[in-house]
Amino acid sequence: MADEFSVEVPEEPARVVREWLEANEIEYAEQQRGLFSFALPGEKKLQTPVRVDVGPHALGIHAFVCRRPDENHEGVYRWLLEKNLRIFAVAFAVDRHGDIYLDGRLPLSAATPEDLDHVLGTVLSVSDGSFNTILELGFATSIRKEWEWRTSRGEPTKNLEAFRGWLERDEAQAAER
Numbered sequence: 001m002a003d004e005f006s007v008e009v010p011e012e013p014a015r016v017v018r019e020w021l022e023a024n025e026i027e028y029a030e031q032q033r034g035l036f037s038f039a040l041p042g043e044k045k046l047q048t049p050v051r052v053d054v055g056p057h058a059l060g061i062h063a064f065v066c067r068r069p070d071e072n073h074e075g076v077y078r079w080l081l082e083k084n085l086r087i088f089a090v091a092f093a094v095d096r097h098g099d100i101y102l103d104g105r106l107p108l109s110a111a112t113p114e115d116l117d118h119v120l121g122t123v124l125s126v127s128d129g130s131f132n133t134i135l136e137l138g139f140a141t142s143i144r145k146e147w148e149w150r151t152s153r154g155e156p157t158k159n160l161e162a163f164r165g166w167l168e169r170d171e172a173q174a175a176e177r
Helices: 011-023 073-084 113-138 140-153 158-176
Strands: 028-032 035-041 047-054 058-066 091-094 100-107
Touching: 011 028, 011 035, 011 047, 011 113, 035 113, 047 113, 058 113, 073 091, 073 113, 100 113, 113 140, 113 158, 140 158
Parallel strands: none
Antiparallel strands: 028 035, 035 047, 047 058, 058 100, 091 100
């Protein structure tokens, strides 16, 4: 018999999540029954850590997108809120530290392979597709300093290529002054 503080986890939705992860060859940990942790592989953001919680009434989807921006908090958070208007099933959120997540709650009826494909596809697409914009808005000074340091020493800039356009524009504008 379960104690008064334990939460009943419906087995069928947990089984569906487990089977979906295995069918998609995604390594995962199930710390306790119905609590799944895994990473979705991306391109711009190399991986998005995700947690799926199977509760008594809903699936919780939680995905870490980016740490708290260094600067331009208002601009970053405004962009996230505007982006929320166009996202299916999940929304951007910030925790008490200002770190950025995608979060959603879905009814247990959404625990089907097709719905998991759709929702976790959205998580991956939004996380990966938003990552460089979040970095550009919230970490521009750090990116600029890293670019200047690397280019002054002839170091590789491969991981900064996504920002080359505005970085070189900044350099050209500075040279004109």
